[in-house]
Amino acid sequence: MDEIFEKIGSAQTLSQKIERRIEEAIRQKKLLVGAKLPSERELCEMFAVSRTALREALRRLSARGLIEIKKGSGMYVSELKIKDAIDSLNLYYDLSFDSNLIPQIIEVRRVFEPEIARMAANNRRDKDLDLLLKNISDLEDCDPDNTQMEADIINKFHLNVAKASCNPIVIITMEPIYSLLPRMRNLIYANVDGEKDFTIKAHRTIYEAIRDKDADKAFEAMVGQINRTLEIYTQYLKK
Amino acid sequence: MDEIFEKIGSAQTLSQKIERRIEEAIRQKKLLVGAKLPSERELCEMFAVSRTALREALRRLSARGLIEIKKGSGMYVSELKIKDAIDSLNLYYDLSFDSNLIPQIIEVRRVFEPEIARMAANNRRDKDLDLLLKNISDLEDCDPDNTQMEADIINKFHLNVAKASCNPIVIITMEPIYSLLPRMRNLIYANVDGEKDFTIKAHRTIYEAIRDKDADKAFEAMVGQINRTLEIYTQYLKK
DNA sequence: TTTCGTAACAGATCATACAAGTTGAAGTAA
DNA sequence: TTACTTCAACTTGTATGATCTGTTACGAAA
Structure with a gap:
């Protein structure tokens, strides 16, 4: 009965939750390749989170190749390359x-x-x-x-x-x-x-x-x- | 001579530079698996950057599986899993x-x-x-x-x-x-x-x-x- | 029509403050 | 002494606001 004391759903950080949400949107094609994401400020309002948390989520997504961030321009869903x-x-x-x-x-x-x-x-x-x-x-x-x-x-x-x-x-x-x-x-x-x-x-x-x-x-x-x-x-x- | 007009080396952001530096240290085994990284504040001083920039670099590294970040404890070089x-x-x-x-x-x-x-x-x-x-x-x-x-x-x-x-x-x-x-x-x-x-x-x-x-x-x-x-x-x- | 400057807007960075989790040492009770 | 508790001093996580730098589009000037 060890399962009772199994690790609790390792408290996701806020930025990880945001990351998942956006990742899911991309996986489900709600956001298409090339689509421009709302600006940081807008996304902050939509998710009701601080820019810090949001930006860290975006950094992770870009590190994984899911989005491309262009300074001064915006953030875009990128075609994941092999x-x-x-x-x-x-x-x-x-x-x-x-x-x-x-x-x-x-x-x-x-x-x-x-x-x-x-x-x-x-x-x-x-x-x-x-x-x-x-x-x-x-x-x-x-x-x-x-x-x-x-x-x-x-x-x-x-x-x-x-x-x-x-x-x-x-x-x-x-x-x-x-x-x-x-x-x-x-x-x-x-x-x-x-x-x-x-x-x-x-x-x-x-x-x-x-x-x-x-x-x-x-x-x-x-x-x-x-x-x-x-x-x-x-x-x-x-x- | 098309090379003359080749794309300029897309100015790396500061956080990307930090990411590379730490990644290189890990690749060259200067930081061994399991080793604890200095705390965020210390790294900020060492790199002479803000905590924001540093943290975004760390987020990317953790997204790639190179480091593990434990809230309240610290950051550790993790064994990259296949x-x-x-x-x-x-x-x-x-x-x-x-x-x-x-x-x-x-x-x-x-x-x-x-x-x-x-x-x-x-x-x-x-x-x-x-x-x-x-x-x-x-x-x-x-x-x-x-x-x-x-x-x-x-x-x-x-x-x-x-x-x-x-x-x-x-x-x-x-x-x-x-x-x-x-x-x-x-x-x-x-x-x-x-x-x-x-x-x-x-x-x-x-x-x-x-x-x-x-x-x-x-x-x-x-x-x-x-x-x-x-x-x-x-x-x-x-x- | 083309060129160029500029304003509006985007992300990038910084500084500071506070919230929340972890750790270990000091202190306390047995 | 030993075992347990408490708490202070860390750690990372989040929030906010200011400022810097690059991009874009529009309109004025040539």
């Missing part, structure tokens, strides 16, 4: 990151990315090819000593492959992982002799397979690339 | 209904989950088996008319397979996807004659393969299960 959700996941991954997780991150990539390359080959649009091609030419032009920029470009290439899958769930899943890669950069993309040439060639193969809609070749090429990453990491560990 | 990120993702799909979501989820699962089953077969611990077995017996005991509970149990089984992979990245990758599954519950686990028996059998096969550390069999069994889901969804679409 980016807001991804940012939130990125933050979680960022705070959870630990260098012990590196081999596990590589394992996930080894397992998932070849399949993603296959999906990209099947679903890619022409504009995806442009982006991939640009990544490769950027990689070629990149100063060989600038391993940091090199790694960034490579990450962008892989993210663009995920985008070429045309499946937002894939993007949501992989983007947080890619956001962690810069933190393992110097561990993995170590300066190995002739490595850059190999990397460019490998990525070009992936690109061509996606371009030709050759799903199996894209799969295999990606397997090769990730295995190479794994090898370099293993070498690094031995040092 | 639930916060998942809530954000679900809010997005609540507001922007997308009929493509279900096939996209199925596609991702079809590609990822067999590999996860393989990893689970290789890495599972005994306690993972207990959980999986319990899911199956729960499924057997479940009232056949309660399709909602059936679907929940099945989802738990799949999440437990992910956990059995012993790769935390796999788990946090899949959790957001599983959080979206309730949306397809009544669509997919429709009452098809004999479907429940098939489902139980299929999941038992997956379980046995993981138990026996037979990675290939686990892979194949999972492929079969997800394909079956796809079939049922396709049938549903035709109606």
Whole structure:
């Protein structure tokens, strides 16, 4: 009978109640995307609360991406972007990151990315090819000593492959992982002799397979690339 | 040279600057989880800002799950829960209904989950088996008319397979996807004659393969299960 | 018609006061 | 000494009013 003493409905603060009210109005489409909310002063009167409490509720709503506040203009219901959700996941991954997780991150990539390359080959649009091609030419032009920029470009290439899958769930899943890669950069993309040439060639193969809609070749090429990453990491560990 | 007229860096408000500062401190582990922040008044002095501006920054941080504010006690750095990120993702799909979501989820699962089953077969611990077995017996005991509970149990089984992979990245990758599954519950686990028996059998096969550390069999069994889901969804679409 | 200034209005910030919850130490009774 | 009570000194929450800064629309001037 512990339930009798269960926590009492954790006294919501006033500003939280206001937040809920407005959130509900948006969820129920009583406030449509783009609609302008009444001004702060008006809302204060309507809710019969102080501007302090009201503003804090509005701050929370804007932090969650539900409304946009434009100084001098007003407050507007904003279309919630998938980016807001991804940012939130990125933050979680960022705070959870630990260098012990590196081999596990590589394992996930080894397992998932070849399949993603296959999906990209099947679903890619022409504009995806442009982006991939640009990544490769950027990689070629990149100063060989600038391993940091090199790694960034490579990450962008892989993210663009995920985008070429045309499946937002894939993007949501992989983007947080890619956001962690810069933190393992110097561990993995170590300066190995002739490595850059190999990397460019490998990525070009992936690109061509996606371009030709050759799903199996894209799969295999990606397997090769990730295995190479794994090898370099293993070498690094031995040092 | 369009860059010349690029949008000017939308002047951050003071409270946003404060938000960033504190967020960075948390990201860089200068403030550890559970640590108590200085009181509002102290922070005001430190940042040399008014309490209003400071509090609005703190409201945003708490809305994002980074800190917890206890009235009368103080403010504490809170361990960011994946639930916060998942809530954000679900809010997005609540507001922007997308009929493509279900096939996209199925596609991702079809590609990822067999590999996860393989990893689970290789890495599972005994306690993972207990959980999986319990899911199956729960499924057997479940009232056949309660399709909602059936679907929940099945989802738990799949999440437990992910956990059995012993790769935390796999788990946090899949959790957001599983959080979206309730949306397809009544669509997919429709009452098809004999479907429940098939489902139980299929999941038992997956379980046995993981138990026996037979990675290939686990892979194949999972492929079969997800394909079956796809079939049922396709049938549903035709109606 | 175009340009430009300006007034009205929006949110942003500040300062102060008080309400309400939490904590811990001082004090009291057994 | 020990256990309980009380209360003062914190904490955050809310209210109010003044002021600063950016946006918008309108009308006067070119």
